[in-house]
Amino acid sequence: MIKLMIVDDESIIRKGIRTSIDWWALNVEIVGEARNGTQALELVEQLMPDIVVTDIRMPHMDGLKLAEQLKEQFAHIKIIILSGYDDFNYARQALKIGVSEYLMKPVGAEELTELISKLGNDITQEKLQNEKEQNNHFLMRENFPYIQRKWLNRLLKGEIKLNNALLDKAAQLHIPLHGPEYCAVVVDVDDFRLNTEHVSDREKELIHYSINNIVEEIFSSVFLCTACHSDFDNINVLLNATMQNKHRLMECCVEAQRCIARYMKLSVTIGLGQYVNDLEEVHESYAQAVYAMQCKVYRGKGQIIAYQEVESEIQGESSKRAIMLPTDDEKVLLEYLSTMDKVKIDELLDNRFKQFAQSYVSYENIKNISVKWVILSIAHLEQMGVDLSDSKRLVLNPYAEIEKYETTDDIKRWLGGLFTVFIESIAAYKNVRYKNIVSVAIKYIHEHYSEEIRLEDISAQVFVTPNYFSRIFKEETGQHFTEWLNKYRVEKAKVLLKDASAKIYEVAERVGYNDYKYFTHIFKKVTGLTPKEYRNQS
Numbered sequence: 001m002i003k004l005m006i007v008d009d010e011s012i013i014r015k016g017i018r019t020s021i022d023w024w025a026l027n028v029e030i031v032g033e034a035r036n037g038t039q040a041l042e043l044v045e046q047l048m049p050d051i052v053v054t055d056i057r058m059p060h061m062d063g064l065k066l067a068e069q070l071k072e073q074f075a076h077i078k079i080i081i082l083s084g085y086d087d088f089n090y091a092r093q094a095l096k097i098g099v100s101e102y103l104m105k106p107v108g109a110e111e112l113t114e115l116i117s118k119l120g121n122d123i124t125q126e127k128l129q130n131e132k133e134q135n136n137h138f139l140m141r142e143n144f145p146y147i148q149r150k151w152l153n154r155l156l157k158g159e160i161k162l163n164n165a166l167l168d169k170a171a172q173l174h175i176p177l178h179g180p181e182y183c184a185v186v187v188d189v190d191d192f193r194l195n196t197e198h199v200s201d202r203e204k205e206l207i208h209y210s211i212n213n214i215v216e217e218i219f220s221s222v223f224l225c226t227a228c229h230s231d232f233d234n235i236n237v238l239l240n241a242t243m244q245n246k247h248r249l250m251e252c253c254v255e256a257q258r259c260i261a262r263y264m265k266l267s268v269t270i271g272l273g274q275y276v277n278d279l280e281e282v283h284e285s286y287a288q289a290v291y292a293m294q295c296k297v298y299r300g301k302g303q304i305i306a307y308q309e310v311e312s313e314i315q316g317e318s319s320k321r322a323i324m325l326p327t328d329d330e331k332v333l334l335e336y337l338s339t340m341d342k343v344k345i346d347e348l349l350d351n352r353f354k355q356f357a358q359s360y361v362s363y364e365n366i367k368n369i370s371v372k373w374v375i376l377s378i379a380h381l382e383q384m385g386v387d388l389s390d391s392k393r394l395v396l397n398p399y400a401e402i403e404k405y406e407t408t409d410d411i412k413r414w415l416g417g418l419f420t421v422f423i424e425s426i427a428a429y430k431n432v433r434y435k436n437i438v439s440v441a442i443k444y445i446h447e448h449y450s451e452e453i454r455l456e457d458i459s460a461q462v463f464v465t466p467n468y469f470s471r472i473f474k475e476e477t478g479q480h481f482t483e484w485l486n487k488y489r490v491e492k493a494k495v496l497l498k499d500a501s502a503k504i505y506e507v508a509e510r511v512g513y514n515d516y517k518y519f520t521h522i523f524k525k526v527t528g529l530t531p532k533e534y535r536n537q538s
Contacts, residue, residue, distance in 0.1 A: 002120045003031045005047060007040040007054035007066065008082070017053060020109040026117055037061025041069055049077065050123045051116065056083040056090060064090065067097045076126070078119045082107055148173045149228040156184055156236055158283030166279075176224040177279060178240050183249065184273040184286035185237040186293045187215055187256065189266055190301035192233045194404040211235055211260055211268070218256045222248050234293070238282065241275060253304045269296045269406075272306040294363040297407050333373060334380045340423045346416060353412050367402050370411055374398040377422055386429040437462045437469065438476040449489055450512050455481055489513070490526040497535045504531045 004023070006014050014033050023030060031047045034040035036058045044052070052070060056063035067079045081094050084105040094102045101115055151173055154160050170177045189211065196204050208229045215235050216227035224240040239249070253270045260268050271293025273285030288307035295310050296303055329352065336344040356366055375398065381388060405411045440462050445453065458481070459469035473481045489511040496507045508519035508531075523531050 001027050001029045002051065002116075002123055003047065003049040004028050004051045004053065004116070005032045005034065005040065005043065005049040006030065007034045007037065007052060007058070007063070009035050009055065009058045011035075013055065017112070021113050021116070026113065026120060028116060028120060037063065037066030037069070040066055044070065044074060044077070048074075051078045051080065051119055053080045053082065056081050056094075064093055064097065067094065067099050071098045078123065080115065080119075144173075145228075148175065148226070151175070152226055152228050152238060153231055153236060155279075156238065156283060156286040162279055175226045175238070176240050178224060179277070179279075181241040181246060181275045181277055182279065182282050182285060183239045183241055183246075183275045184282065184289040185219070185239065185249075185253070186230070186271040186273075186286075186289040187211065187235040187237065188269050188271070188293050188296075188406075189233060190269055190296075190406065191267075191404070191410075197404070207264070207266075208233070208235070210264060211266070214259050214263065215256050218259065219252050222252055234290075236286070246275060250304065250306075257302070257304070267302045269293055269301055270304045271295070272304070274307055297363045297366065297411075298357055298360075300407060330373075330376055334376065337377055337380060337419070337422060337426070340426055342420065342423055345419050349412055349415055349419075353408050356408060366408065366411060370415055371398045371402055373415065374418060377419070381422060381425065386425050388425055437464060438473055441469070441473065441481075445485060445488060449485070449492060450510055452512065452514075453485060486522050487526055490523055493519075493523060493531065494527075494534065497531060498538055500535070504535075507531065 006017050008014050008017075018030055018033075028051075031049055032043045034043050037054070038060045040052070040054065041061075052066075054063040054066055058066075061069075063081050063083070067081065070077050070079060075098075078100045079098075080101045080103065081090075081099050082103050082105055083090055091102045100119060103111070103115070151160070151169065152175055155175075160166065167177060189207070192207075196207070212227050212229055212235050215237060216225065219225045219227065219237055219239065222245050225237055227235055227237045230236045241249075249272065253272070257268055257270065260266055271289040271291070273287070273289035273292070276282060276285050292305040292307045292310055295305050299305060329348070333345065333348060336348065355361075361369075378388065402411065402414065405414050441458050444458060444461050455466045455470060459466045462469060464472075470481055473479075473484070477484055479487075493507050493511045496502055496510060497504070504520075505516045508514075508516050511519075513519035513522070520530055523529070523534070527534060529537065
């Protein structure tokens with residue numbers, strides 16, 4: 001409800017105003033009355049009315065003086081002055097003070113009702129507007145770091161159209177753009193994703209917040225600057241430099257590294273873009289800083305890398321970035337993988353990463369090539385029938401996993417570990433598969449030993465080539481297939497020879513030998529006795 005206070009030295013006037021109008025119908029509550037301006041000021045501080053209706057002539061403090069005091073201390077209060085004097089000077093003073101209305105007594109209930117209704121609507125709209133502005137200010141305060149960060153990152157990436165409104169927006173966000181020169185700096189926490197793999201998002205935010213504060217405090221001691229967390233895991237800094245301080249950039253970088261190492265126990269790599277003279281070119285300095293920072297893939301972690309240092313090394317980089325892994329290398333890699341030759345795979349990785357360094361292949365292309373190797377290898381193993389689902393050490397998403405590694409040594413070590421897992425999976429698969437193949441073959445022999453069995457026949461039964469079957473049978477049983485088959489048939493013949501009525505040539509046929517002489521040769525080779533000698537001994 002709208003709160004109203006009546007101020008008049010005559011009680012009958014106060015009563016008349018209070019009783020002549022249906023205040024509840026106007027959504028108005030009379031919260032207090034006063035006999036003079038002095039008493040009214042004391043009550044206003046307690047009751048905080050929205051509207052004050054006051055007489056102009058009162059003892060101690062008149063209506064004009066009260067209105068002046070109210071406007072100084074409570075500017076939002078609407079003031080209606082009721083006067084029995086038709087004096088232009090009074091009215092002029094009242095308007096100058098900011099009084100809402102100056103009415104001549106006697107005032108009719110209808111006129112006052114209409115005026116209060118209008119002021120009530122104005123007050124309601126003002127309250128709604130104030131509430132909206134307060135909410136906006138609250139949201140702005142709460143989200144200021146986020147808004148500042150998004151805007152600065154868009155500026156650094158060249159996504160903001162530069163015009164006069166840019167400076168106004170930057171000033172609102174406390175981002176100095178005074179120049180006359182500008183430089184972008186990128187601070188990257190070494191091994192951040194690897195070290196925070198099992199850390200909550202809240203803890204990661206606190207780490208970035210702390211590093212951001214350290215960086216901004218150090219750089220702002222020399223430059224006008226703004227630091228913010230990037231869209232990735234870096235801290236971006238935009239510096240305004242002059243001829244007097246631009247040479248101190250490296251000094252600030254060294255101090256930032258020292259403080260972060262001391263207070264956060266973290267190593268950081270810092271990339272520096274070149275100074276530019278125009279805000280239109282800030283995004284170029286930022287791109288240079290990002291590239292310089294990513295050069296730690298070769299130079300190592302904990303470095304301060306200025307773009308000028310690597311610029312000469314990357315001449316012709318646009319053509320070199322197109323280098324991709326040749327198909328021949330892929331075939332060689334898969335061949336080594338099939339034969340489980342880890343030594344050859346390590347040699348191939350070493351040679352390939354040396355080529356990366358010599359050709360100055362970009363960090364992004366190295367990651368793309370490495371992930372391609374992993375995906376090709378997984379597909380190759382799946383074609384071989386190797387089940388990788390039980391391998392707890394195998395990475396499920398190489399695209400996300402490789403983002404944890406920031407140098408060529410880290411990436412190569414990661415690849416080497418994966419290929420070790422691949423080879424172990426192949427070995428385990430072959431061990432199981434050998435047992436399956438050999439067990440099927442032996443079962444077939446048990447059922448068909450009396451028939452002619454050739455190596456080609458048995459390998460066809462288990463769907464492998466004769467050479468492959470011969471090799472795995474020897475690995476699994478320790479004997480060549482023919483040797484094992486002959487021994488099995490001889491064991492069966494020993495049982496049959498115990499029947500004195502069975503002729504020896506019949507026994508030979510029943511265990512798979514159509515040639516009696518060959519049967520006798522094999523039997524003696526295995527037992528040291530001829531079939532006849534064995535029967536006689538038995």
